[in-house]
Amino acid sequence: MYGVALTDKQTLEYQQKTLPPLEHNEILLKVHAIGICGSDLRIFQHGDSRISLPRIIGHEIAGEVVELGSSISRFDIGDRVTLGAHIPCGVCVYCQKNQGHHCVKGHSMGYQVDGGFAEYVALPGTFVENGSIQKIAATTSYEQACLSEPFSCVLSGLQELQPEPGDTVVVYGAGAIGCMYIAALKRMGVAKVIVIQRSAPRRQKAIEAGADIVINPTSADTLQQVIKETNGQGADSIIITAPSPDAQNEALRLVKTTGSVLIFAGIKNQSSVPLNTNQIMYKQLRVIGTHGAPRASHVEAVKWIDQGLLDFDFFITHSFQLEETAKAFQTADSKEGLKCVVKPQE
Ligand SMILES: [Zn+2]
Numbered sequence: 360m361y362g363v364a365l366t367d368k369q370t371l372e373y374q375q376k377t378l379p380p381l382e383h384n385e386i387l388l389k390v391h392a393i394g395i396c397g398s399d400l401r402i403f404q405h406g407d408s409r410i411s412l413p414r415i416i417g418h419e420i421a422g423e424v425v426e427l428g429s430s431i432s433r434f435d436i437g438d439r440v441t442l443g444a445h446i447p448c449g450v451c452v453y454c455q456k457n458q459g460h461h462c463v464k465g466h467s468m469g470y471q472v473d474g475g476f477a478e479y480v481a482l483p484g485t486f487v488e489n490g491s492i493q494k495i496a497a498t499t500s501y502e503q504a505c506l507s508e509p510f511s512c513v514l515s516g517l518q519e520l521q522p523e524p525g526d527t528v529v530v531y532g533a534g535a536i537g538c539m540y541i542a543a544l545k546r547m548g549v550a551k552v553i554v555i556q557r558s559a560p561r562r563q564k565a566i567e568a569g570a571d572i573v574i575n576p577t578s579a580d581t582l583q584q585v586i587k588e589t590n591g592q593g594a595d596s597i598i599i600t601a602p603s604p605d606a607q608n609e610a611l612r613l614v615k616t617t618g619s620v621l622i623f624a625g626i627k628n629q630s631s632v633p634l635n636t637n638q639i640m641y642k643q644l645r646v647i648g649t650h651g652a653p654r655a656s657h658v659e660a661v662k663w664i665d666q667g668l669l670d671f672d673f674f675i676t677h678s679f680q681l682e683e684t685a686k687a688f689q690t691a692d693s694k695e696g697l698k699c700v701v702k703p704q705e
């Protein structure tokens with residue numbers, strides 16, 4: 360089969376690869392759609408301590424079951440499925456509590472094992488046993504389905520944040536994740552979503568996703584605007600999807616007393632950010648972080664997609680053939696659209 364391997368930093372090679380025979384507890388998927396995640400771009404640029412090269416990366420996978428190990432009875436050939444990213448060990452303290460996304464082993468598709476930028480991907484036994492493999496509705500496309508992984512992370516964030524109908528929520532960043540937050544918040548009945556975003560095309564996307572107000576922080580006073588839009592109180596909650604220390608500090612000022620701040624984006628190449636912790640204490644704030652998603656959120660994400668609760672096609676702005684994966688990464692990195700998807704069977 361053909362796959363695209365990361366052979367060195369910033370080097371993707373389209374190459375032929377022979378798959379070893381399937382073990383009794385493994386599944387072979389034909390990959391129909393694979394999304395490019397922000398983490399894929401980070402791995403492409405800087406490498407990752409969990410990955411030894413060469414490696415086929417990619418974890419936002421939707422495909423079709425084409426071969427089953429001899430001991431697998433839960434699936435049939437031809438099943439259309441989408442995957443979670445994590446490979447929980449099943450035995451550690453987190454896995455025992457159904458929090459496989461915090462598994463002490465830290466294994467994920469496309470990290471310690473080959474991922475989805477390929478015609479086929481073999482799902483290891485541990486993944487088949489403990490990971491999330493969800494069948495999708497006949498009416499769901501593979502492109503929509505591959506959004507289940509990033510959207511599960513969004514739902515996991517919302518689960519922790521617990522916004523209420525009638526709230527005003529500020530979202531920093533209107534990339535694919537930011538726009539998923541905006542659309543999901545509106546669908547959940549949040550009264551006002553205010554988006555802070557520098558790039559003009561992404562501000563436009565934020566409006567299309569359902570944002571009520573968009574602020575360009577380079578030309579407007581963000582604090583003043585948010586205060587004005589919230590009758591002087593500040594926002595009920597804030598979601599930060601942009602990797603920015605300044606946004607993290609600003610969020611503590613924009614949020615109302617007793618409000619909540621969700622940090623969803625890691626800070627690149629920086630181990631610590633100075634925060635005004637007095638804001639957290641005197642305003643009695645709840646500052647939380649989420650990363651990845653438990654299987655329950657992935658199951659939920661597939662329901663949202665199958666039932667068409669959001670226009671999931673909206674989040675996909677570019678698609679590419681497998682040979683064009685390097686170009687797809689370039690496009691994703693340029694931030695000119697939202698989600699870039701590779702379709703290896705086209
Ligand atoms: Zn992802």
Ligand SMILES: [Zn+2]
Binds near residue numbers: 450454462
């Ligand atoms: Zn574990």
